[in-house]
Amino acid sequence: MRRRNEKTSPHQPQILKQMNKRLILQTIRRRQPVSRAEIAEETAISRTTVSQLTEELLREGWIREVGQGVSGAKGGRKPITLSINDDAAWAVGVDIGGYGTTIALCNLAGQIKQKRTFPSSRTSMLDTLGEQLDRFLSQVDPGVRIIGLGIGAPGITRASDGVVLSAPALGWTDVPLKRLLEERLRLPVYVDNDVNVAALGECWKGAGKDKRNVIMITVGTGIGCGLILNGTLYRGSGWAAGEIGSMVTDADAVDRWTDPVFDGFGFLESKAGGPGIVRQVLGQMEKAGPSSPLRRDNGRLTAKEVFDAARKGDPLAKSVVSQSIRHLAAGIINAVVLFDPEVVILGGGLMGSADLVLPKIREAVKRLSPTQPEIRRAQLGSDAGVIGGAALVLKECSDPIGGVL
Template identity: 45%
Template sequence: MKRTPRQQRYVNKKRIIQCIRECSPISRAEIAGKLQLSKPTVSMAVDELIQEEWIYEKGIGESSSQGGRRPIQLFFNEKAAYIIGADIGGTKVKIVLCDLSGNILAEIGFLTSTYLQTGLLKQMAHETERLIAKNQIVRDRILGMGVGIPGITQTASGLVIEAPSLGWVQYPFIAEAKRFFDFPIHIDNDVNAAALGEQWLGNARNKRNVLFIAVGTGIGSGIILNNQLYRGASSAAGEIGYMVTDKEDMKREFKPVFRRYGYLESVAGGKAIGDHYTEAVRNNPHHSLFGQVQSSQLSGADAFSSAAKGDATAIEVIHQALEHLACGVVNAASLLNPEVIILGGGVLHSAAYILPRIQEIIDRYLPSSVEIKPARLGENAGVLGAVSLFLREHDSVLNLRDEGDHI
């Protein structure tokens, strides 16, 4: 559909501010060259952006080494507005106040269980107000909030279809949130948000095709194809934890580690590794932890810690889990052909041990090579991903989706 002149000016303005964000300091002439726009078109849009305080200029009339005058340099004003990022986990809720470049200015967190029954959104609003007031941010400078939720969510309607760890089914998140917040809010699955965060500021930066896999108690993935988040027909794309990696095992009676969990996360997730390690130690009276497991369970972290010390039992349990995980990664990557695979979640603490083994299996079976990297944003992947989600979904001059291209 052909754009009206007014629509085209707005698109040009968005492309210009995106160019300045990614390439500043940059001159008007350089922008015109990069974007193949006329100098008057660029100059008009730049004047508007300066007036609206999205950008600022420096360097008027400075002499260059060749003599003459340097062009005025344009810079993105990352303090022009602020965004709230929230990551709702089954254990903890984390909220951050960010500038437009993803710099975290302040953060706060609280236990999910403490407020889940009495009003999670009310507490989130209370903590958000504290962040804004404490940092003396003018209210109208808050653009809005992005939220990552551990479950199947519909971004367009704001409905949480199901979030097992929160006990939410068909929960109208956005409708409820409007009772407590007076700015725009966008939600998505927490792993989708983390994938966007890694593409924005992490190890998937400047990549248009990304597979983000989060391995914790459960296993999920976020998929970015041709620079767009792929959510699927019913917003359930990326549920890699339901992948079956052993058909023989499926012939027997399959029992997930938690109700409604999938096969892969039940054999390769953190809880599964801990359970299998506990069982293996209980069957070995000579193991140093034999006495401990008579009255308590070992965790996945315990297994990795023991493996690092050379415990043969832990090494065997982890290798079996990693074979399943690597099979899942190979299957997903062969279908999606990503430029990079990012591994995140609780498993990050053992990334140095895990990544080489998975990379080895990927290289053996995948038709085209792909690098697997740890999530760079670590524990902030969720909240910064939520901020990135807001920037993509909220219709503004900063909308990161624009024409889908980076400079």
Template identity: 40%
Template sequence: MSLKGTPMEMKSINKKRVLQCIQDFAPISRAEISAKIKISKPTVSILVDELINDNWVIEKGIGEASSQGGRRPIQLFFNHKAAYVIGIDIGGTKVKIIISDLSGNIVAENSFKTNEYLETGLLSHISKEVDWLIDKEKIAQETILGMGVGIPGITDTISGLVVEAPSLNWFNYSIINEAKKYFSFPIYADNDVNVAALGEQWLGKAKNKNNVLFIAIGTGIGCGIIINNQLYRGSSSAAGEMGYMVTDKKDVKSNFKPVFYRYGYLESVAGGKSIGEKLTEKIRNQSEHPLFEAVKNTDLSAETAFKLAQAGDKIAQQIIDDATDHLSYGIVNAASLLNPEIIILGGGVSKSAEQILPNVREIVNQYLPSSVEIYTSQLGDNAGVLGAVSLFLREHESIIKHS
């Protein structure tokens, strides 16, 4: 590895390398760090002492004696409680807030319904919730590094502009500028599915994977794309809009109508809202069905469809199978183009993903030219908030910046 720069720049780079080595391999001794990253022992020792003084590293106990005997080396650990990051997942129905340490351990959390504060000032209320959590946990303000935010819409991370988030009625909304009215620390925002992909890569099933697809299946269908360890956002921050894929051209050419205004084809035939609507429509035409009377005045949900299918209801199973086929074809299309190592299924529908996963895997393996791992989200409801923390750690320039 060739590193060039001024002495100060070299010191800064080496300090980051030493800290990263401790994060990756703790417990570890100074001598082991020197051997791993090819920096002299005296230099490593100086940098470690500085990191200890800055509270990024702590010494614990003693290591094992070498086979030759002699003094046991002191073991070094990353101090994951040296600072904290706030993670916010703003959803169309719920806002979730966490305070996390630097290893992704959640030390405080809370949530509230989005629509209760959307008209009166969402960020104003978020700031009150954040202050309450900080006070509750007695966290020193100076240890809060910053905040990451996931937004349910197209978001430009560089400018902090929410181009379009229909569920929040935000269009060309400068969330960073608005947030600066309430928060004194740095803030980064991105699309919520992109953020969830970062969360799964940091702490979930996609850990140590450099090429990842995270597919969120809820009312809509979106996709977070990580290529060569970098989040791929596209030319206008709109990459991953998988819900617009077409998986049946005949259907599109006939009387296709999106499930919501401006929604795409795939999410209109395989999203949660579509599954619930189709089930309701079918049962309304089946007078002998146990739920026939119930659906006269009430629409059923995707959750109900999965429960009915699990109980053996053939109508519900047929609808889920049809949606699963469309979803699987969309995954084949995306995976053929991007060749990921792993695909993670998240979002609301993924709570029932174990029911559809075998069929998805079978279809994808049948049509995909190369094999790929497919799993459900390991982080579940926390993928968004932990991903928001990961977004901050990746974007903010500091000694602990993620690669």
């Protein structure tokens, strides 16, 4: 019995209604096509309430009737079944990279309807991004309901208020990206680290689908890591969880290493990131034979060319690639031991050489880790960030569909 001095908040009925609508939507998404009776049975919400709320969701366009289900054991009329209306609303995913940025319009099933890619600008990225978003949104059908933008930024990002604390690739420090874009676009904006967002994309539509404990590691210019633990992004106390590029994979380096490839880059990035691999080769060029494919008149070299040379048997390239993979394997094993994931997803530019990388990583994890997660290559490629951006919106937005992923 409620005590006399206790008061019922006038907002409680509305909050309960919103919670029930989301629970119904979650059930429909997971079980579709599904009948009202099945929803009531699974959610323990009364049939009357399920009927009322599904009628409301139908009027709002979030769900649709898709046909008849199977009759019960006692026969009778077949029930009408319900499914999510994938085109009821759309989310914009934005993947900001150091060299290029992609914007995409995705529906509730993660299908891309429109997409645009443009070069990133270190000197004027905020203005460039705003202008490109204005142009992109102006070309979207006016009848489309956009519920928000989800943005992956290449750096440490405080997701609670959308401030990019540090993004060396863009020269950003403490940039209030969420506030600036919401003021400009008049739409809800959600911002997170780019690898976190890519991990959401892979868990929704790619290599992590139906998994609740996932590590995603991207290896390119830098090395990033997104952690999804028990179905939730783990961001850390300072929003810097997953900065695996700073992991030290050589005990001697604890005392003597002070030489990052770029300012703000860590030890593992200096050994296994693309620029780090190139620098190691250039630093040992005296070991390359006169006919080595690594030799360049202008000194320019890419990590891809180093891996290509390793495939052809070049001794220097093989040595550097082998050492880099060992460092990467050590970092992955340490992460696996700490978080015990179901799957480790590897993405980024280095996966263009997956034929050389994956077998050695898998062998090392099998031999040295007490647990044996799957080691998979990312499936969504360059679309992981924008699909993940849409997933971020669907997890965080205040519309009824929010939180159903």
